[in-house]
Amino acid sequence: MAKKILIVDDDPDLVEAVTMILESKKYDVAAAYGGIEGLQKAKTEKPDLIVLDVMMPDKDGYTVCKELKSDPHLGKIPVLLLTAVVSKISTTRYTQQMGMETEADDYIDKPVEPEVLVKRIEALLAK
Amino acid sequence: MPNQANILVIDDEQIMRDGCSRILSKDGWSIICAENGNQGLEEIKGRPEQMDVILLDLMMPGMSGMEVLDHIRTFDPNLLVIVITGYATVESAVEAMKKGAYDFIPKPFTPDQLRIVVRRALERRTLQKETEFLRREREKSLRDIATEKSKIKTIINCMGDGVLVCDRDSCIVLSNPAASRMLKAPETCLLGNYLNQCNLPQDLSHTIEESLQTKDMSHTSVSQELSVGEPGEIFLRAHTAPVRNDIGEIMGSVTVLQDISHLKELDKMKSEFIAMVTHELRAPIAAVEQQLTVILNKMAGEVTEKQEQLLSRAKERTRGLLDLIKDLLDLSKIEAGKMVQYKEPLCLQEVIQRVVDLMRSEAENKKLDLQFSSPPKISLIHADRNSMEGIFTNLISNAIKYTPEGGKVWVHLGEEGGFVKANVSDTGIGIEKEDLPRIFDKFYRVKTKETRQIVGTGLGLSIVKSIVAAHLGSISVESEVGTGTTFTIFLPKESVPKLNE
Numbered sequence A: 001m002a003k004k005i006l007i008v009d010d011d012p013d014l015v016e017a018v019t020m021i022l023e024s025k026k027y028d029v030a031a032a033y034g035g036i037e038g039l040q041k042a043k044t045e046k047p048d049l050i051v052l053d054v055m056m057p058d059k060d061g062y063t064v065c066k067e068l069k070s071d072p073h074l075g076k077i078p079v080l081l082l083t084a085v086v087s088k089i090s091t092t093r094y095t096q097q098m099g100m101e102t103e104a105d106d107y108i109d110k111p112v113e114p115e116v117l118v119k120r121i122e123a124l125l126a127k
Numbered sequence B: 001m002p003n004q005a006n007i008l009v010i011d012d013e014q015i016m017r018d019g020c021s022r023i024l025s026k027d028g029w030s031i032i033c034a035e036n037g038n039q040g041l042e043e044i045k046g047r048p049e050q051m052d053v054i055l056l057d058l059m060m061p062g063m064s065g066m067e068v069l070d071h072i073r074t075f076d077p078n079l080l081v082i083v084i085t086g087y088a089t090v091e092s093a094v095e096a097m098k099k100g101a102y103d104f105i106p107k108p109f110t111p112d113q114l115r116i117v118v119r120r121a122l123e124r125r126t127l128q129k130e131t132e133f134l135r136r137e138r139e140k141s142l143r144d145i146a147t148e149k150s151k152i153k154t155i156i157n158c159m160g161d162g163v164l165v166c167d168r169d170s171c172i173v174l175s176n177p178a179a180s181r182m183l184k185a186p187e188t189c190l191l192g193n194y195l196n197q198c199n200l201p202q203d204l205s206h207t208i209e210e211s212l213q214t215k216d217m218s219h220t221s222v223s224q225e226l227s228v229g230e231p232g233e234i235f236l237r238a239h240t241a242p243v244r245n246d247i248g249e250i251m252g253s254v255t256v257l258q259d260i261s262h263l264k265e266l267d268k269m270k271s272e273f274i275a276m277v278t279h280e281l282r283a284p285i286a287a288v289e290q291q292l293t294v295i296l297n298k299m300a301g302e303v304t305e306k307q308e309q310l311l312s313r314a315k316e317r318t319r320g321l322l323d324l325i326k327d328l329l330d331l332s333k334i335e336a337g338k339m340v341q342y343k344e345p346l347c348l349q350e351v352i353q354r355v356v357d358l359m360r361s362e363a364e365n366k367k368l369d370l371q372f373s374s375p376p377k378i379s380l381i382h383a384d385r386n387s388m389e390g391i392f393t394n395l396i397s398n399a400i401k402y403t404p405e406g407g408k409v410w411v412h413l414g415e416e417g418g419f420v421k422a423n424v425s426d427t428g429i430g431i432e433k434e435d436l437p438r439i440f441d442k443f444y445r446v447k448t449k450e451t452r453q454i455v456g457t458g459l460g461l462s463i464v465k466s467i468v469a470a471h472l473g474s475i476s477v478e479s480e481v482g483t484g485t486t487f488t489i490f491l492p493k494e495s496v497p498k499l500n501e
Helices: A012-024 A035-045 A061-069 A091-101 A114-126 B014-025 B037-046 B065-075 B090-098 B111-158 B177-183 B202-213 B261-296 B305-335 B348-365 B385-401 B460-470
Strands: A004-008 A028-032 A049-053 A079-083 A106-109 B006-010 B030-034 B053-057 B080-085 B103-106 B162-167 B172-175 B222-228 B234-244 B250-259 B343-346 B369-373 B381-384 B408-416 B419-426 B474-480 B484-492
Touching: A004 A012, A004 A035, A012 A028, A012 A114, A012 B261, A028 A035, A035 A049, A035 A061, A049 A061, A049 A114, A061 A079, A079 A114, A106 A114, B006 B014, B006 B037, B014 B030, B014 B111, B030 B037, B037 B053, B037 B065, B053 B065, B053 B111, B065 B080, B065 B090, B080 B090, B080 B111, B090 B103, B103 B111, B162 B177, B162 B202, B177 B234, B177 B250, B202 B222, B202 B234, B202 B250, B234 B261, B261 B305, B305 B460, B343 B348, B343 B385, B348 B369, B348 B385, B348 B408, B348 B419, B381 B385, B381 B484, B385 B408, B385 B419, B385 B460, B385 B484, B460 B474
Parallel strands: A004 A028, A004 A049, A049 A079, A079 A106, B006 B030, B006 B053, B053 B080, B080 B103, B369 B408
Antiparallel strands: B162 B172, B162 B250, B222 B234, B234 B250, B343 B381, B408 B419, B419 B484, B474 B484
16 A cells, blocks of 8 residues: 655655656655644644655744654654745754754755655655 | 353452462353352343352452442342451351352352352252253143143134043043034033933943953954934944053943934935835836747737847847845845845855756757866865855856857866865856956956947946955966956855863
């Protein structure tokens, strides 16, 4: 059975593009267009993995991730954080800080190269 | 002065006038003679200040000497009058002295007696003049000081910056309206009050007390930021310095306050603007690039070769925009001093090795020989790791970009004096002499036939320069067109802590 991935991002264009990448790799894809909707869909859709944007107006990715991880039913779902790298020079520091500040399982910069995204997802699902 | 003295002789006897003239002019004094009281007074009237000594005969027909003396006193009570008394009438001499005469000389007198009396009077006259001169000087100085005080007071009161002056007992002895406004305390609450009575921000009182008690002679001034009133209402920057006397004792303190609320406001706006740019500008470009990526990966159907070519170029352009945004944000952070806050002892050799390893595939793609050489042991520097990676990534990637296929790029690390020195050299196209001074400028890109195809934001080298500067280092460049370019960076070695520390 195909694994189901929930994409949470307030930018519908980005959701669509990522959906196309994942569908081409035969994943089942569900979409949510905001943090609150993302939390609801995580409960109803029971995805195998969540791709989560950071900057969202209603509830940001860090908060959503925290709430997911503290939920006894949803805590085990791997979360891949979609980040916008703010600075070219401080990439390493940024990722170091990200790793400390969030409970996400992995993070990836957007825009993403399809093969990179798929590789990361496969790695998380294999865990 | 005695030699230029004017001596007026008032006597009705020709023989006396001539005698006195003869005796006194020998000493170089100039003698004016008058044969009666009226004539004498006429001589004095126009120029009392020029009459140094007056010799006055008491017994004269017409106006008597006593009367003349009275008149002289009305011109100037300080005029020195020596009365000449006939037949040693002590009574009249005493009377004349009471009326203000300086001295007397009884007739008949010898030339020497006359000289002694006159000379004594002239000495007195000299002292009088000096005293008068000093009195005027003092008056003038006092006036100058008063004017100066009033001037300084006006300056201090008109200043936009607040001023607080404390004496060494922590009592406020001077404050200006700006200080009252900034500290939200009326003058009466400041002036004449002790620090602990006037409800100043605690940090400020503390700093002032400290500067009053400092034993350290090199203690000059302390700057601090303060918040006054409602949270976020007024932000002040305060500079406090002790005032010392000529032997270095602390006599008090001066605090200058600046209202930096508007700067804080601007800073906040800038941060918000940067956050806005980061998200509002980046997000749509990232989405566009994501869409292009999907199409280019043929996930939205087949793509013709021409379409693929166009879309690839479009993607390069969005990538360029995203790089530009990142560079701008880096630059604004470095300029705000927020970029290089994580300094640590760092081995530049490791940093460069890592960057060289990462860049190797890029160099190999262009068939370039990329080399790194360093002595086995190199001094540590005190630097921010990410910034250092940024510098060398930038310089090496530039070298690769601007070096034609088959060329060579090499990095050499060494030491020179108190500095670690790094060279990044290439056998690239080089930089024209007239472009060299400007290559570190923001957005400056050398435009030639060769560089047209090379993408870049024009910010890389100015970021590199800013980082080097933030590490108290220096960067320079040497280049020859068609031969190659070498960038040289000096970074100060980490200061080795002393053993007893």
